[in-house]
Amino acid sequence: MTKMSWTRSSKSAALIVLLALSLAAAGTAGAISVQAGEVPESSRVGETVTTTVTIEDPFVDMNDQWTLQGSTDLENVSWTITVLQQGERVEQYNSGDQSFEQGLNASNGGDTVEVELTGDTPAVENYTYEPRETYTLYDFDAVEGSSTSGLNATQVHHYTNDSRDARQAIDDAAAAINESGGNSDAQNDLNQAISAYENNNFDNAQSLAGDAQSQAEQAQQSAQRNQTILMGVGALIVLLVVIGGVYYWRSNQNEPTKLQ
Structure with a gap:
C-alpha cells in the first residue's frame, strides 16, 4: 500500500515538473x-x-x-x-x-x-x-x-585622435612593463602618464608613456644580458670541470704501475 502511494506520488510530481517545463519553454519561445x-x-x-x-x-x-x-x-x-x-x-x-x-x-x-x-x-x-x-x-x-x-x-x-594616441602609448608601455617582469621606475612613469591622460594632457601622457616603455625595455634587455652572462659562466665552469676530469684521467693512465 505504501509502495503504491509512493509510485502515484512520484508520477504526479513528474507530470507537474514536465508541465512546468513545457510552459516555461513556451513562454521563452514567444x-x-x-x-x-x-x-x-x-x-x-x-x-x-x-x-x-x-x-x-x-x-x-x-x-x-x-x-x-x-x-x-x-x-x-x-x-x-x-x-x-x-x-x-x-x-x-x-x-x-x-x-x-x-x-x-x-x-x-x-x-x-x-x-x-x-x-x-x-x-x-x-x-x-x-x-x-x-x-x-x-x-x-x-x-x-x-x-x-x-x-x-x-x-x-x-x-579623439590625441586621446587615442596617448591611450595606445600607455597600452604599449604597460605591455612592455609586464614583459620585463616589472620595473619600479617604469611603473612610476606609467602611473604619471595615466594621470596626465585623465587630466586631458595627452602630449605629456604620451611622452611619459614613452619613457616608461623605454625603461621597461632597457630593464628587460639588462636582465636578458645578465642571464646570458650567467649562462656563459655556467657553461665555462662545466667545460673546465670536464677538461679537468679528462686531464686527470689521462694523467692516471700514463702513470706506471707497481708491477712495472
Whole structure:
C-alpha cells in the first residue's frame, strides 16, 4: 500500500515538473526579442554612427498597447521607427530629439518594429583610462501603464585622435612593463602618464608613456644580458670541470704501475 502511494506520488510530481517545463519553454519561445544591428566597438568624437535595432513580436507577452521609449547620447540625432507586418510597412514615425516615446497598438498590426538611429559621436566629458570612456549609443525601454522594463542598451567607447594616441602609448608601455617582469621606475612613469591622460594632457601622457616603455625595455634587455652572462659562466665552469676530469684521467693512465 505504501509502495503504491509512493509510485502515484512520484508520477504526479513528474507530470507537474514536465508541465512546468513545457510552459516555461513556451513562454521563452514567444517572448519579445530585441536584435541589435551593427554596433561599432568605438567611434571618434564627431564621427557619424548609424545602427538599426529590430524588435520581434512586439505584442507577445505585452499588452495590446504599450509605449516604446528610446534615448541616446548621440548628437544631431535622427530616429526612424518603422512598424512592419510580414515585411510590409504598416506605420512609420520620425524623431530628431535625443529621446522619443512612441505608442504601439496591436490593432494596427505589426509583428516587427525596426528602429534606425543616426547621429554624431558626442564629446568626452571625463577622460578615464580604466574603464574606458563610453557613451550610450541607445537605451530602449517598454512602458506599460506605470511599469517600465528595459529592452536593450549599448555603450560605445569614444575618443579623439590625441586621446587615442596617448591611450595606445600607455597600452604599449604597460605591455612592455609586464614583459620585463616589472620595473619600479617604469611603473612610476606609467602611473604619471595615466594621470596626465585623465587630466586631458595627452602630449605629456604620451611622452611619459614613452619613457616608461623605454625603461621597461632597457630593464628587460639588462636582465636578458645578465642571464646570458650567467649562462656563459655556467657553461665555462662545466667545460673546465670536464677538461679537468679528462686531464686527470689521462694523467692516471700514463702513470706506471707497481708491477712495472
